[in-house]
Each structure stands twice: as structure tokens, then as C-alpha cells.
Amino acid sequence: MRTELSAEVLSALEEATSDVVTIEAGNDLVTSGEAVSHIHYLLHGTVLRYREDKKGHRQAVGIGLHGEFLDVDSFQLRVPNYSMRSLDKAEIAKIPFDGLDALLCRFPDMVHILWTSTASESIALQYWIFRIGRLRGEGRIAHLICELAERLRQYGRFESGELNLPLRQCDYAEACGMTPIHANRCFASLRERGFVDVKRARTIHVLAESELRKLAMFNSFPVNSGGNPSGIVD
Amino acid sequence: MRTELSAEVLSALEEATSDVVTIEAGNDLVTSGEAVSHIHYLLHGTVLRYREDKKGHRQAVGIGLHGEFLDVDSFQLRVPNYSMRSLDKAEIAKIPFDGLDALLCRFPDMVHILWTSTASESIALQYWIFRIGRLRGEGRIAHLICELAERLRQYGRFESGELNLPLRQCDYAEACGMTPIHANRCFASLRERGFVDVKRARTIHVLAESELRKLAMFNSFPVNSGGNPSGIVD
DNA sequence: CGCTGCATTGAAATATCTCAATCAATGTGG
DNA sequence: CCACATTGATTGAGATATTTCAATGCAGCG
Numbered sequence: 001m002r003t004e005l006s007a008e009v010l011s012a013l014e015e016a017t018s019d020v021v022t023i024e025a026g027n028d029l030v031t032s033g034e035a036v037s038h039i040h041y042l043l044h045g046t047v048l049r050y051r052e053d054k055k056g057h058r059q060a061v062g063i064g065l066h067g068e069f070l071d072v073d074s075f076q077l078r079v080p081n082y083s084m085r086s087l088d089k090a091e092i093a094k095i096p097f098d099g100l101d102a103l104l105c106r107f108p109d110m111v112h113i114l115w116t117s118t119a120s121e122s123i124a125l126q127y128w129i130f131r132i133g134r135l136r137g138e139g140r141i142a143h144l145i146c147e148l149a150e151r152l153r154q155y156g157r158f159e160s161g162e163l164n165l166p167l168r169q170c171d172y173a174e175a176c177g178m179t180p181i182h183a184n185r186c187f188a189s190l191r192e193r194g195f196v197d198v199k200r201a202r203t204i205h206v207l208a209e210s211e212l213r214k215l216a217m218f219n220s221f222p223v224n225s226g227g228n229p230s231g232i233v234d
Numbered sequence: 235m236r237t238e239l240s241a242e243v244l245s246a247l248e249e250a251t252s253d254v255v256t257i258e259a260g261n262d263l264v265t266s267g268e269a270v271s272h273i274h275y276l277l278h279g280t281v282l283r284y285r286e287d288k289k290g291h292r293q294a295v296g297i298g299l300h301g302e303f304l305d306v307d308s309f310q311l312r313v314p315n316y317s318m319r320s321l322d323k324a325e326i327a328k329i330p331f332d333g334l335d336a337l338l339c340r341f342p343d344m345v346h347i348l349w350t351s352t353a354s355e356s357i358a359l360q361y362w363i364f365r366i367g368r369l370r371g372e373g374r375i376a377h378l379i380c381e382l383a384e385r386l387r388q389y390g391r392f393e394s395g396e397l398n399l400p401l402r403q404c405d406y407a408e409a410c411g412m413t414p415i416h417a418n419r420c421f422a423s424l425r426e427r428g429f430v431d432v433k434r435a436r437t438i439h440v441l442a443e444s445e446l447r448k449l450a451m452f453n454s455f456p457v458n459s460g461g462n463p464s465g466i467v468d
Numbered sequence: 469c470g471c472t473g474c475a476t477t478g479a480a481a482t483a484t485c486t487c488a489a490t491c492a493a494t495g496t497g498g
Numbered sequence: 499c500c501a502c503a504t505t506g507a508t509t510g511a512g513a514t515a516t517t518t519c520a521a522t523g524c525a526g527c528g
Contacts, residue, residue, distance in 0.1 A: 051364045053451045059367040061360040073353035076346065081357045081456060111345065112310065118352045119307035123315045125359035126295040130285045132366045133293040133411025136483065136517095168506065177367025179485055184508060198507095217287045222315060370485095370515065403475065416516055418476060432475095469528105476523070483516070491508070498501085 009107055013041070016099035023086045025166070030071060030084040038096040040070040045090025046166050049082050050174065060175035061125065063167075065151055072117045075100060088166040123222045132177045135216060137186040140176040143216035145196065149206055150221040163204040243341055247275070250333035257320045259400070264305060264318040272330040274304040279324025280400050283316050284408065294409035295359065297401075299385055306351045309334060322400040357456045366411045369450060371420040374410040377450035379430065383440055384455040397438040 018038065023029050023045075030036060032051065042064050049062035049070070061082055064070045074080050075097060086092075104110050131143040148165060152158035173183035190196045195212050197205040206212065213219075252272065257263050257279075264270060266285065276298050283296035283304070295316055298304045308314050309331060320326075338344050365377040382399060386392035407417035424430045429446050431439040440446065447453075 051360060053364075053368055057368060059364045061363050073356050076350040076353040077357065077456075082360060111349075115345075115349050115352065116310040118349065118356060119310040122307050122352060122356050122359060123311065125356060125363065126285060126316060128363050129295050129359065129366060129411075130287075130293045132363060134287055134291060170506080177363075180506090181486085181508085182484055184506095185484090188508080222311075402473090413517055414474095415476085415518085419516090422476080471527080473526090474524085477521080479519095481516105481518075483514100485514070486512090488511095489509080492506090494503100494505080496501100496503080498499100 009110060009113070012103055012107060012110075013095065014093075016095050016103050017041075017093045018096045018099065019094040021092050021094065023090045023092060025086060025088045025090075028083050028085045029090075029092060030074075030080050030082075032080060032083045035079045036071070036074050038094040039072055039075050039100065040084075041093040041095060042066050042068050042070055043091040043093055045092070046087045047084050047090060047092075048087055048171060048174075049084050051082050058174045059177065060171070061128070062121070063148070063175065065148075065155065065165075067155060069114070069117050072114050073121065075114065076118075087171065120222055127221065128175075131216070137176075137178055137182055138189050139216050140178065141172055141183060141186040142190060142195070142212040143218050144172060144175055145204060145206065146209070146213050146216050146218040147221050149209065161206045161209070162199070163206060164202075165204075166202055168202065243344060243347070246337055246341060247329065248327075250329050250337050251275075251327045252330045252333065253328040255326050255328065257324045257326060259320060259322045259324075262317050262319050263324070263326060264308075264314050264316075266314060266317045269313045270305070270308050272328040273306055273309050273334065274318075275327040275329060276300050276302050276304055277325040277327055279326070280321045281318050281324060282321055282405060282408075283318050285316050292408045293411065294405070295362070296355070297382070297409065299382075299389065299399075301389060303348070303351050306348050307355065309348070310352075321405065354456055361455060362409075365450070371410075371412055371416055372423050373450050374412065375406055375417060375420040376424060376429070376446045377452050378406060378409055379438060379440065380443070380446055380450050380452040381455050383443065395440045395443070396433070397440060398436075399438075400436055402436065 020043065021029075029040065029047070044066050046066070047064035047070055048060055049064065050058040050060045052058050064084070070084060070092075071080060100114075104114075127143075127147065131140050135143055145163065148163055148167075149158055152163065152165075157164075169183050169187060170180040172187075173180040176183065178186075187196070187198065190212075191198065193211070195206075195208045195215070197207055199205050254277065255263075263274065263281070278300050280300070281298035281304055282294055283298065284292040284294045286292050298318070304318060304326075305314060334348075338348075361377075361381065365374050369377055379397065382397055382401075383392055386397065386399075391398075403417050403421060404414040406421075407414040410417065412420075421430070421432065424446075425432065427445070429440075429442045429449070431441055433439050
């Protein structure tokens with residue numbers, strides 16, 4: 001989740017950062033079951049969080065956008081229960097736990113900021129459950145598009161209705177609990193209805209956001225404080 | 235999530251409790267979008283957390299068992315994004331935010347305990363997403379049964395393979411993102427296969443847990459520290 | 469007995485998956 | 499520039515899974 005950070009806190013975070021790494025597209029930065037010693041802050045890029053079954057089928061359980069903490073929960077749990085993979089060339093700040101501990105002493109507000117990030121994450125996951133549990137194919141894709149649009153907009157990166165992210169159709173499929181083939185058909189249907197247009201590779205043009213929202217029963221996404229907090233979709 | 239609390243912390247929590255309320259089966263104790271001023275600790279009973287769409291269809295996004303905090307995230311976010319309903323006669327301790335603040339000052343460890351509860355909740359939600367996203371009907375029901383069995387077992391309340399909870403088939407359906415009719419057929423199928431037996435109303439006899447686990451690709455559930463943390467299901 | 473709340477069943481309509489190809493864009497080496 | 503490999507999108511068609519609608523069954527209870 002995105003968090004507004006004061007300049008002071010920001011520079012303290014920067015100080016606490018042990019490493020800034022660059023990860024090529026398609027590589028894992030965290031592996032499920034392997035203990036970590038730091039949390040990640042995404043400076044640039046897009047990251048997919050996922051769980052895998054024994055057949056190697058992935059289920060996405062989150063998408064990290066730039067400017068977001070990726071795994072604050074690991075600060076408490078130490079061993080991630082998911083893997084994370086960058087979808088493009090990503091730049092990531094690693095903030096070690098011990099540095100974080102020191103930081104929390106110096107800036108007590110930091111506790112609230114990070115803890116809130118964990119809590120927002122929970123709420124976001126509940127949206128995902130709703131999406132996969134209550135909607136059918138078309139609605140699920142629409143719902144995810146709405147979520148990403150909403151988040152990018154709040155970060156000021158949703159200009160001219162363009163969703164510019166490195167997600168492939170099969171990534172949408174993994175996030176929506178469906179086959180890539182079915183995802184493709186849902187995209188086709190949304191396109192036929194005139195709701196979206198896939199401009200070029202991986203750029204989705206949102207043409208009728210309100211229709212998408214209706215279809216997806218989407219209400220605004222909880223990016224720290226934003227929007228309609230009512231769980232009732234309207 | 236269940237948390238092991240020291241006697242000292244426990245009594246402090248008790249002190250901080252403003253109210254212990256009893257809620258009859260089927261009543262809401264928290265309503266989505268309505269600000270709260272305290273968190274809930276479930277002393278006795280079973281609680282369903284859910285989100286609702288405009289048609290009134292519910293999607294469960296969590297099940298609270300006795301001995302668990304129900305909504306620590308509200309301590310950070312103040313406005314719940316979900317509703318909660320008791321499935322039986324429930325006894326609930328309300329711990330007001332300000333009391334909690336005071337408590338956290340006196341017992342710094344408390345931060346870790348509660349924060350961890352929030353983080354575990356996230357992990358649990360990821361299991362739910364996996365369940366609904368990657369499994370089909372039978373597997374989903376099996377997965378939920380495994381989760382509940384696992385949690386009850388860790389609390390020492392899973393004697394003689396009996397799942398004794400007030401969940402109706404339609405509650406399983408709401409949690410698994412499917413129609414109650416379909417849930418019924420999945421139960422029937424699990425019964426025919428000899429994996430479970432529904433003894434009497436609302437009591438599920440688990441006959442072949444290992445088979446259930448295999449079917450559900452279930453690996454142990456994260457109830458604070460327990461089990462195989464690897465996300466790879468085997 | 470006649471409710472009521474849940475579980476169960478049947479059958480047709482849809483949605484989704486699976487398998488098997490094809491297509492379009494892009495990049496690479498010669 | 500061409501031949502070829504690669505990656506991701508697209509299509510078709512049959513097999514399954516799931517939903518929907520409409521009834522029935524079954525037990526507890528006033």
C-alpha cells in the first residue's frame with residue numbers, strides 16, 4: 001500500500017536502507033518459505049505476489065506498484081508465505097529489520113505507518129476475495145482493471161485513461177483465478193462492449209470506467225484513507 | 235488469529251476491556267463503513283466476517299473462532315471494510331482504542347502481538363484467495379474443512395476428528411465463493427468418497443484428513459508460527 | 469398439525485476449462 | 499534482408515463445472 005511519508009521520515013528510511021537492488025523482469029525477489037531479514041520498498045517497477053501449487057500453477061495474491069511497501073508483514077512474521085516476482089525491470093530498496101527497529105524507536109509514528117500498511121493490505125486482500133468469489137470472468141477482469149486504475153490515479157499515474165503496466169493477459173488470469181484463455185475471452189468481450197481498448201502490448205485504454213465499475217460492482221479501493229469505506233458495493 | 239498471551243498481558247487486556255457483550259446468533263456486531271472505537275476479542279462463539287454486494291449476496295472473508303482477535307486492523311484503520319455476524323450465541327470483549335493505546339505503552343510487547351495478528355490475518359486471506367482462485371468446488375470445501383480442523387486442533391478443540399462449528403452449508407458456500415446448492419453437492423461428493431461424514435446438524439466428522447488435504451492441496455495454516463511455512467503445497 | 473430453517477434432488481442453461489492450432493509482433497543470427 | 503525462434507494473443511470445439519429455477523424432504527418446534 002502507498003503511504004504518504006514526511007520528508008523527515010523518508011530520509012530516515014533512506015538512511016535505514018541497506019541496499020538498492022535492480023531485478024530483471026521475471027525474476028523472484030522473495031521466495032515462499034525462505035526467511036528474509038529485510039522488507040522491500042518498491043522504488044520503480046511492478047511486482048507480482050503469488051502462491052504456487054504443486055503443479056506449478058500460480059495464484060496471484062497481490063500486485064505491488066512503485067512507491068509501495070511490498071512485504072511489511074515479514075517484519076512480524078519473518079518468513080514470507082508467498083513469493084514475489086518482478087514483472088519488469090524493478091528497483092527495490094531493502095530495509096533490514098534491525099535498521100527498522102532502530103527507526104521505530106526514533107520515529108514512533110513509523111509504527112503506525114507500517115502497521116497501517118499491513119492492515120490496508122488485509123483490506124485489499126478482502127477485495128480480491130470478493131472479486132474472485134462473487135464475480136464471473138468478465139466482472140473479475142473489470143474489477144482488477146478498476147482496482148489498478150484507482151490505485152494509479154491516486155498516485156497521479158493514470159493519465160488519459162491509460163493503464164500502463166507490464167501485466168500480460170496471463171497475469172490478469174493468475175490474479176483472477178482463471179485460465180489465460182478465458183481471460184483472453186473476457187478481454188475480448190470487454191473490448192466488444194466498448195469498455196476498454198488494448199492499444200498496444202500491455203497498455204489498456206479504459207474507455208468506460210463507470211460501466212466497468214458497474215459490471216465489477218467495484219467501489220473505491222482502500223489506498224490509505226481514500227474513498228467510500230462502505231463495504232456495500234453500489 | 236489466535237495468540238498466546240502471558241497471564242500478565244491477559245489480565246491487562248481484561249482490565250482494558252470496557253465491555254463484554256453477548257450477541258445472539260445471526261446478528262451483526264460490526265457493520266461495514268461504520269466507524270468503531272474498539273477492537274473485538276471473541277471469548278466464546280463463532281463469527282463470520284463478510285462483504286456484501288448490492289444484491290445482498292455475501293462473500294465471507296474470514297471466520298473468527300473463540301480465543302481470537304476479530305478486527306485488530308480497525309485499530310489502525312478505524313472504519314471496518316467488512317461486516318461481522320455471529321453464527322451462534324457469542325460472547326465478545328470490547329477493548330477501546332484509548333485503553334489499547336495505554337496498554338501498548340505499558341507493555342511494548344503488545345505491539346508485536348497485535349501487529350502480528352494483523353500480519354497473520356493477511357497470510358490467512360492469501361490462503362483464502364488461493365482456495366477460491368485455484369481450486370474447484372470439492373477442493374474448496376475440503377480446503378476450508380482442513381483450515382478449520384487445523385485451527386481447532388491448534389487450540390486443542392478438534393477431538394475425535396469432529397468439526398463442531400455452527401457453520402451451515404450455505405456459510406461454507408459463502409466462504410468458498412459458490413452457490414449453496416453446489417456446496418451441497420460438493421459435500422455429498424466428499425461424503426460418497428468417504429472423506430467426511432455429516433453426523434448431525436452442523437457437525438462434520440473428518441474421516442480421511444490426509445485425503446482431504448491432498449484434494450485441497452492444503453498445507454498447514456499459519457496460526458502463529460505453526461507448521462510448514464513453505465507456500466508450496468504438497 | 470402446520471410452521472420454519474436447512475438439506476437435498478433434478479434438469480436445463482451458462483460459464484469455464486482443456487486441448488490443439490493459428491496468428492501477430494518481435495528479436496536474432498546469418 | 500531473410501529465415502527462424504520466441505513470446506503472447508487469439509480462435510474453435512468438445513468436455514466439465516457451476517449456476518439457476520423449481521421442488522421435495524426432513525427435523526425441530528410451538
